[in-house]
Amino acid sequence: xxxxxxxxxxxxxxxxxxxxxxxxxxxxxxxxxxxxxxxxxxxxxxxxxxxxxxxxxxxxxxxxxxxxxxxxxxxxxxxxxxxxxxxxxxxxxxxxxxxxxxxxxxxxxxxxx
Amino acid sequence: xxxxxxxxxxxxxxxxxxxxxxxxxxxxxxxxxxxxxxxxxxxxxxxxxxxxxxxxxxxxxxxxxxxxxxxxxxxxxxxxxxxxxxxxxxxxxxxxxxxxxxxxxxxxx
Numbered sequence: 001x002x003x004x005x006x007x008x009x010x011x012x013x014x015x016x017x018x019x020x021x022x023x024x025x026x027x028x029x030x031x032x033x034x035x036x037x038x039x040x041x042x043x044x045x046x047x048x049x050x051x052x053x054x055x056x057x058x059x060x061x062x063x064x065x066x067x068x069x070x071x072x073x074x075x076x077x078x079x080x081x082x083x084x085x086x087x088x089x090x091x092x093x094x095x096x097x098x099x100x101x102x103x104x105x106x107x108x109x110x111x112x113x
Numbered sequence: 114x115x116x117x118x119x120x121x122x123x124x125x126x127x128x129x130x131x132x133x134x135x136x137x138x139x140x141x142x143x144x145x146x147x148x149x150x151x152x153x154x155x156x157x158x159x160x161x162x163x164x165x166x167x168x169x170x171x172x173x174x175x176x177x178x179x180x181x182x183x184x185x186x187x188x189x190x191x192x193x194x195x196x197x198x199x200x201x202x203x204x205x206x207x208x209x210x211x212x213x214x215x216x217x218x219x220x221x222x
Contacts, residue, residue: 004156040121040214040215041214041215042117042119042201042203042212042213042214042215043157043201043212044212045209045210056208056209091156091157093156100145100147100162100164100205100210101147101159101162102159102210103159104149104156104157104158105156106154106155106156107154107155107156109154
């Protein structure tokens with residue numbers, strides 16, 4: 001069984017440019033998460049989806065970040081425009097509804113120059 | 114003060130040693146406790162999961178939870194170079210999963 005798939009794995013952009021990350025969760029997992037992991041820190045939740053509905057986006061900086069999960073499967077996280085401080089790893093995770101254990105993807109590492 | 118505190122280390126031990134990792138927390142609503150292992154440039158993977166006070170053992174790994182002291186631990190026996198990674202504690206109430214900062218462990222051959 002394929003795990004959580006993320007792309008791209010690495011992205012380098014200039015500040016003020018847009019960037020998008022894609023996530024394909026484990027088949028059958030209703031719940032999808034996007035986390036931000038800064039160097040030397042634990043993951044921090046950006047947004048959680050139940051199917052196609054964003055049920056917790058309180059930590060998503062909505063001035064520049066947006067996310068969507070059309071059809072309740074794949075998801076895209078976008079940053080526009082990117083800032084230097086956005087350099088981090090963006091992790092996608094999925095789980096069955098109500099489950100306490102998450103399965104993470106390998107992450108997308110963003111460097112903003 | 115963060116809800117979950119974890120000493121970032123780094124921790125360096127010789128092969129075969131016992132590795133001891135711990136986290137403290139302040140939120141009494143946390144009911145579920147996990148340890149994730151994260152290799153360099155990889156995502157976190159679940160190592161241990163428990164929801165009650167006491168010990169849980171899985172092979173060389175033992176997780177301990179003391180809810181009265183708000184303290185959890187992970188022990189790795191007979192450590193191997195392949196155990197070199199960052200270990201993240203994580204805790205969950207009914208709504209939210211909170212992570213510690215992670216402890217980086219190096220096991221020297």
